Amino acid sequence: MKPALVCTDLVKRYGDRTVVDRVGFHIDEGEAYGLLGPNGAGKTTTISMLVGLLRPDGGTVTVGGVDVAADPIAAKRLIGYVPQDIALYPELTARENLRFFGRLYALPRRELAARIGEVLELVGLADRADDRVETYSGGMKRRTNIAVALLHRPRLLILDEPTVGVDPQSRVAILDNVERLVAEGMSLLYTSHYMEEVERVCTRVGIIDRGRLMADGSKRELVAELGGSDRVELVVDGDVEATAEKLRAVEGVSEAVVTGTSSVRLLATGGRHLLPTLIAAASGTAAVTGVEVVEPDLEAAFLHLTGSTLRD
Amino acid sequence: MSAVRAIVVANLLRQTRDRVGLFFMVVMPFVTIMFVGLAMGGAADARIPVAVVAADGDPTAAAVLRELSSSPALEVRRADSAEEVRADVRRGAVAAGLVIPQGSTRFDLVMTQTSGSGMAARSEIDVAVGKVSAVMEATRAAEKAGAGPELAAEHVRAAQAESAAVAVRDTGGDSGGPTGFAYTAPANLLLFTFINSMAVAAALVESRRIGMVRRTLAAPVREGTVLFGEALSRLVVAAAQALLIIVVSALMFGVSWGDPLGVTVVVALFCLVATGAAMLVGALVANPQQAPAIGPPLGIVLGMLGGCLWPKEVAGEALTTIGYLFPHSWAMDALLALTRPGSGLGTVWTEVAVLAGMAALALGIALIVFRRRALRVA
Structure with missing residues (x-):
């Protein structure tokens, strides 16, 4: 099977500042990969290039064998992207937001209604689905944000700092959900600056700092480097x-x-x-x-x- | 197309959740049309105030005063000087004024050019003055024919009595003059369509700020689709606003808008200009609180220049000329022209051409800027 994601030599410059410097890694099908680094390390910029929202100044990205630069629409269909900031219409309910995104992904109407019910159940928001998102807590918004990315059954789920600004309870719920999805065979890219989260969820970790991928491997491999x-x-x-x-x-x-x-x-x-x-x-x-x-x-x-x- | 529909539906749904916005779209225009319309002489049964300066003892003045006072449409009061009349007209205390100099048959009519009640007052004054001059002509003719002044007066009175029935039939039917609503309805259509389009831009800024526009692009949709969907959302709101005002003003205030095709084309083009302006504000403004601070005031200023708050003629030549740099003036001219009987799309082709040019320019710039600032995958 083709790897879920391969990126090689990704470069992003703003003026003479290199924000992402020759970053490359791959995620196998069904693998959970963590990108661990402090704020400002270049994680979000890297992800923006992976999901086709930012054009790299160098390097390539393929998702499920599809080149993101050559066929962005096909590549985007394979990705479930959860941005770091909540991207939901606050005036609409969770269900209405999900319907909006479902239509963007061109899900058939009948399938969509059922699928919305499923993802709401999955993130534990079925009972609040018809309340406006602006009335939600930070954690509930995050969970809705994740539900949006799961709607179209992506092959690769990309979570950018999904637990920032979340109450401890929602954090546990989010991590439980992510673990379950991985156990069911979903490929995952998880970024965080919380070591515990990455340790818990991911089998392989890339360490990123100042735009560079310093090392990547299993936790044991990385720790072994400490000698x-x-x-x-x-x-x-x-x-x-x-x-x-x-x-x-x-x-x-x-x-x-x-x-x-x-x-x-x-x-x-x-x-x-x-x-x-x-x-x-x-x-x-x-x-x-x-x-x-x-x-x-x-x-x-x-x-x-x-x-x-x-x-x- | 599913994506375009999704964007439009979501945006409209958001619009309906905005109570204040809805109030400004659904209630406010009609409150304004009604009050301004009434102030400009919209109510048919109200008597129109008119001031007259006339010297006591002048027979012509006395005859004109008598005629004016007998008109059921007018409420006549005496004023002391031409200055006082002018001040009153300017203040709107009276719809029109008539200055009758001693011993002269050259009267001065004082009015603002396009107020509905002023027009109505003028036609009443014309009728009254016409009658008096007819009597004077008849009297002079009778005297010339050899009758003494007393006999002449008697002949004329007899003739007047005979024609009275006709005269009554003339004035007793429809009051006829242009009502205030015929002016305020198109004026407020343009004013509110534009202002509310600008207000809607706030939602667009918010979409950008919270990352919704970019998040949409992470879905398998093209840039052009998102751009089209966002623009169409604004256009639908503008068109709905315009349609609402046309329908309700026709039903509630009996406004006749004129040739449907002409009105549709003019209003549609104006909506496109408003959409372009909204998209431009949506693309350039960084903070959603800034959009309502910039948009509606701009809309009001353009409305003032374009004759949407008061007739352009009141504003003076300089401002009117500046007004023609913006779409309101052209659309206002076109809509007023279309209310005249026998006019159609052909009557207003100049205005239509200018509006089409403005729409193309505004939309073109807005879409390019919006694409660059909000959508470009850089």
Whole structure:
């Protein structure tokens, strides 16, 4: 079977600023791929090129074997796109919005009514379907936004930060839905700056920062690149910048970044045994008031690959 | 085409959810037509106020005053000076004024050129003055023929009595003069069609702002389809507004619009211009709150220049000339011309040609700008 999505060497420039720089990855049929990166890393720009809303300055995109540049209409039929911003008419009800999009996708009238019922059921909004979208909570709007993308049974679902501004309950509901869809065989591209979400939903992850895809692979592959480094989170009382500087110089520490007004994140081999050394190194500029050593994870991989944190 | 229909249906549905917008489209035009129409002499049974300056003891003046006072359509009051009459006419306190200089048969008629009640007053005054001059002519003729003044007066009175029946039949039928509605209905059709088209542009700006226009493009539809659907949505609203005003004003106020083909062509072209303007505002304005702040005031100013708020002649030559840069003036001229008996599309071909040019220009620019700013996959 053809891969659900292949993109190669995607480039997007605005003036002399390169926003997306030779990004390439592929998603197999039925695979869930996560694009993990901080805000402004180029995730949304990349997705806009994948769904045909932005013309790349270089590179190619094929969806289900169809070249997006050559036949955008055919390619768009295969994609279910959930934009980061809610794209719904607020004055209309969820059902009316779905009917609108169903007609855009040229679904036959009789099939459409039934399908609208199905997707509303799927996202758990069947009982509020005839209320205007403007009366919905942020989470309900997000779920409607997702329902729109599922209407025409796409081969590839593309979710751009689907949980931004969503209450915890809706977030759980959205993630449950996405997991179920993937389990049923839907191909997925999921972008987020929340590591936990990507870890939970996706089998393969691409790490993107400043417009570049730094690495991609399964979680295990990415973590293996750390070579046994642990992530160490320190809470300090004092000059954080100076403390981070000092800690970076400690033997065994490969990265040290400031993550807040009183927190520093380190990548360190043998983190557990290094703790006394770290606390001693910090003394003079700050007092260490809290310590946490975390098993290697995507957050650590991200720090290792980019030298920065997922959240600014 | 399914996509075009989807866009139009969704936009119309949104329109019906906007209560304030609906009020301005459905109620406001008729409130305006009614009040302004009545103010301009729309009510047939109301007496038209007329001011007369006349010297006491002048026989001609006395005769004219007598005739005017006997007219059931007029309410005559005396004024002291020509200046006072002019001021009253300007203020609208009276529909027209008549200045009768002492011992002269050259009267000054004071009125604004195109107000409906002014026209009606003028025709009444013409009738009265005509009667008086006929009596004077007859008297002079009788005197010339050898009768003494008393005998002449007697002959004339006898002749007047005979013709009275005829005269009564002449004036007692239909009141005839142009009613205010014949002016305010087309004026408000243009005013409200344009203003509400501009207000509708706010919905378009909102669609752009919330990403609906772009989201639509992520569906398997062509740019041109979305563009056509969005433009058609505005055109349908403008056309519905115009049709509503035509039908309701005809039924409620008895306005006769004239040749259906001519009216259809003029109104359709005007709707296209309004659509172009709405699309342009929809494409250029960034914030949905700005559209209602820019659109309707612009609509009102163009309406003023085009004679939709008051007759163009009141505005003076400079403003009227500027007015012809915009569609309202041309459409207003065409619609007023079409109400005259025997006129048709051929009568207003100049206006139609100008409106067609404006429609092509406005739509052309709007569609290019909208495509570039809202739709282009860059």
